[in-house]
Amino acid sequence: MARTERRSIQEIKDVPDLRVATQAVLFQLADDDMVIGFRDQEWLGLAPHIEEDVAFGSIAQEEIGHAAHYYELLSQLDLGSRDDLASLRPAEERRNSVLLERPNGLGTYLESPHFDWAFTIMRHYFHDVWEMRCLGALTQSAAIELGLAADKILAEKRYHRAHQELWIKTMLDRGDEQSQERVKKALADTNEWAADLPDFGGQECLFEETRIVPGASTLSTSFWQEIDAFTGALGLPRPSGTVTRLNGRRGQHTPALQEALEVWSEVYRLEPGAQW
Amino acid sequence: MAQTAAIGDRDAYFLERLDRGDRIEAEDWMPEDYRQQLVRLIAMHAVSEIMGALPEKEWVPRAPTLYRKLAITAKVQDEVGHGQLLIRVAEDLMRPWGKGREDIMADLFSGRLKYHNVFHMATPTWADAGIIGWLVDGAAVITQGMSLSCSYAPYARALGRIVEEEGFHIQHGESICMALAEGTPTQRTMLQDALTRWWPALLMFFGPPEKSQLSTHQLRNMRYRIRSKTNEELRQRFFTKYVRRIWSLGLTIPDATLAQDGVTKVWTYQQPDWDEFRQIVMNHGPRSRARLDLRATTYQEGTWVRRMIAHHSPA
Ligand SMILES: [Fe+2]
Numbered sequence: 354m355a356r357t358e359r360r361s362i363q364e365i366k367d368v369p370d371l372r373v374a375t376q377a378v379l380f381q382l383a384d385d386d387m388v389i390g391f392r393d394q395e396w397l398g399l400a401p402h403i404e405e406d407v408a409f410g411s412i413a414q415e416e417i418g419h420a421a422h423y424y425e426l427l428s429q430l431d432l433g434s435r436d437d438l439a440s441l442r443p444a445e446e447r448r449n450s451v452l453l454e455r456p457n458g459l460g461t462y463l464e465s466p467h468f469d470w471a472f473t474i475m476r477h478y479f480h481d482v483w484e485m486r487c488l489g490a491l492t493q494s495a496a497i498e499l500g501l502a503a504d505k506i507l508a509e510k511r512y513h514r515a516h517q518e519l520w521i522k523t524m525l526d527r528g529d530e531q532s533q534e535r536v537k538k539a540l541a542d543t544n545e546w547a548a549d550l551p552d553f554g555g556q557e558c559l560f561e562e563t564r565i566v567p568g569a570s571t572l573s574t575s576f577w578q579e580i581d582a583f584t585g586a587l588g589l590p591r592p593s594g595t596v597t598r599l600n601g602r603r604g605q606h607t608p609a610l611q612e613a614l615e616v617w618s619e620v621y622r623l624e625p626g627a628q629w
Numbered sequence: 630m631a632q633t634a635a636i637g638d639r640d641a642y643f644l645e646r647l648d649r650g651d652r653i654e655a656e657d658w659m660p661e662d663y664r665q666q667l668v669r670l671i672a673m674h675a676v677s678e679i680m681g682a683l684p685e686k687e688w689v690p691r692a693p694t695l696y697r698k699l700a701i702t703a704k705v706q707d708e709v710g711h712g713q714l715l716i717r718v719a720e721d722l723m724r725p726w727g728k729g730r731e732d733i734m735a736d737l738f739s740g741r742l743k744y745h746n747v748f749h750m751a752t753p754t755w756a757d758a759g760i761i762g763w764l765v766d767g768a769a770v771i772t773q774g775m776s777l778s779c780s781y782a783p784y785a786r787a788l789g790r791i792v793e794e795e796g797f798h799i800q801h802g803e804s805i806c807m808a809l810a811e812g813t814p815t816q817r818t819m820l821q822d823a824l825t826r827w828w829p830a831l832l833m834f835f836g837p838p839e840k841s842q843l844s845t846h847q848l849r850n851m852r853y854r855i856r857s858k859t860n861e862e863l864r865q866r867f868f869t870k871y872v873r874r875i876w877s878l879g880l881t882i883p884d885a886t887l888a889q890d891g892v893t894k895v896w897t898y899q900q901p902d903w904d905e906f907r908q909i910v911m912n913h914g915p916r917s918r919a920r921l922d923l924r925a926t927t928y929q930e931g932t933w934v935r936r937m938i939a940h941h942s943p944a
């Protein structure tokens with residue numbers, strides 16, 4: 354039986370097509386997790402419920418842990434150290450979805466935070482579903498390390514998705530009319546910015562041909578199917594169509610990313626090259 | 630039997646249990662005064678963990694490397710976890726009064742319930758996060774280590790877990806401080822400034838030294854075997870454990886009089902400003918209001934979230 358030949362990162366380094374595809378998908382995954390992990394960190398100590406502070410602390414660690422793993426693989430492609438990749442690349446080089454850079458709400462984590470819990474949960478749910486779709490495909494990737502990473506990270510993502518699903522259900526089932534309105538608004542806000550989330554910035558064909566991300570061109574459809582099946586079952590119709598704005602997968606971002614980046618790289622940039 | 634005995638006998642029997650080294654459980658009978666002392670101590674400890682997350686939290690999203698980002702997120706998460714654990718212990722004790730967690734938080738926000746002096750201080754640099762992890766947690770372990778033998782078993786058990794985690798926090802903080810101490814001139818200056826800033830607060834952490842007599846609270850807590858050491862004994866332990874280590878990193882402690890007597894092993898030191906200490910714990914510290922506002926705003930805005938769970942908890 355013909356089986357795709359699988360190669361290690363070391364081998365991929367010298368094969369242009371494979372290298373470009375591997376790099377591209379890793380930057381998307383890494384930058385997504387880095388920025389959502391940052392948003393999760395902002396909640397720590399400020400969550401509505403102490404139990405949720407603890408839960409968000411775990412989720413933040415796992416997201417940043419995944420980002421660290423993806424950046425580590427990128428550094429094995431000789432693209433620089435993982436910390437430089439995480440903190441020194443300017444906004445226009447970053448490939449995270451614009452949805453994930455949206456602030457948690459008004460204010461900052463240091464001053465007058467008026468964060469939106471329902472939006473935080475809904476946006477995270479979208480991210481979890483998309484990353485799981487990607488990782489599911491990557492379990493069959495021609496890149497050995499991507500397959501291994503996907504197997505490992507999928508297990509943690511299942512827990513994240515379950516956490517968000519439970520909260521969405523809780524807000525609908527146990528909340529009053531006002532909380533149901535909050536969920537509806539959260540879905541509308543998330544949906545509005547979600548166009549570039551299930552997107553590979555036009556590289557689907559390369560991803561499929563190289564089998565770095567098998568079935569890449571079908572993932573967007575299956576992503577929306579999963580979202581609609583879940584929200585539909587809850588009687589929570591998704592507003593039709595997303596508003597196409599910026600595409601983070603092509604390096605287009607809102608000022609919110611730049612602001613976040615300045616915060617998370619503030620100390621690291623103080624003394625470039627120093628040990629911290 | 631205790632149940633049929635007169636009140637006076639019940640108290641006497643209770644104290645006798647304590648003297649035998651018996652541990653008290655939540656459902657055991659206890660004098661109201663003992664319950665009050667415990668709630669006072671444990672609720673304050675709980676909110677200190679919760680408020681204690683905030684100074685370091687300021688540096689969680691800004692931690693320099695991926696490794697430090699992960700470590701400090703885990704550390705601050707642990708602190709909130711300690712708050713969660715302790716607030717449950719306090720809630721069990723408050724149940725006969727018909728009170729619970731929301732009352733503890735309300736008392737914190739109204740200023741009726743105080744939190745530890747150290748968490749009112751500013752944390753202007755990354756090095757402050759290192760000093761907190763290393764020396765504030767170091768100080769906390771000294772106090773909490775004493776309370777491991779507390780007569781109230783649920784508190785002692787919670788502390789067992791907490792102290793174990795604090796051990797990791799100290800390593801985490803020390804590792805940040807060592808990296809800075811061995812780093813560039815900017816990094817070393819940052820560390821020295823943070824130590825200078827934190828030193829008085831660290832001395833204050835243990836409370837004012839006892840004069841000739843102990844306070845009523847202290848005497849009661851010792852009688853109830855809730856605590857076993859004085860403020861000064863604990864502070865002396867802190868000096869013995871940390872002063873030489875701090876010096877070995879090439880740091881200067883901002884107290885030229887600090888020295889240990891070769892024979893008595895007692896440390897002499899310059900007293901911090903105890904009036905300032907009283908001001909700080911009365912929520913007049915540099916960051917008291919700002920942090921309380923931060924926590925109060927988000928807590929209040931999250932009421933709708935807590936309400937959904939409260940009404941339907943399986944209990
Ligand atoms: Fe703690």
Ligand SMILES: [Fe+2]
Nearest residue numbers: 708766795798
């Ligand atoms: Fe700690």
